[in-house]
Amino acid sequence: MPRRFFRKFTFKRHQVSEQWFMTPFRHLLHDHRLWGIRRRTVVPAFALGLFIAFMPFPGHTLTGALLALAFRINIPVAALATWVSNPITMFVMYLGAYQLGSAILDTPEREFAFEMSIDWVTHTFVTIWQPMLLGCVILGAALALVGYIALDLLWRSSIADYKTRKRNNRRDR
DSSP: OHHHHHHHTOOOHHHHHTSGGGGGGGGGTTOGGGTOOOHHHHHHHHHHHHHHHTSSSSOHHHHHHHHHHHHTSOHHHHHHHGGGSOTTTHHHHHHHHHHHHHHHHTOOOOOOOOOOSHHHIIIIIHHHHHHHHHHHHHHHHHHHHHHHHHHHHHHHHHHHHHHHHHHHHHHHO
């Protein structure tokens, strides 16, 4: 099931490499691990994307794709998994990360309102960046670990179920 699910959303390697903006990377994109739907490349790519989604910097999708290229894991899955962090979930994620980081560092929590602006970064973020970054790393690593284990177990159980059904169909003939 996971393989069939991910296959619906995959990009074709030749379609991506023919784009004009991919010219500098064309020689790197011929590795089948970057595009294939295999458990050994999809599961770590999913975990990488979840980890990057918690990091408080812009460009999650690009960062996910570049790190997937460096680690030789599935690029589309890593890039799409970063979309867990979006304008709807971002406030809750970063507030939770800040609260966790403050509790670990034993610093007093400050009230802040998260907004995506330069003024917020220059005035508020500079005062809370340490607990927030620590919380983001811890929560990102925890979510990546949970996502890795959950998707790996789902994938393995799907394969076991497929093999069982195949054996039963052979036996019934």
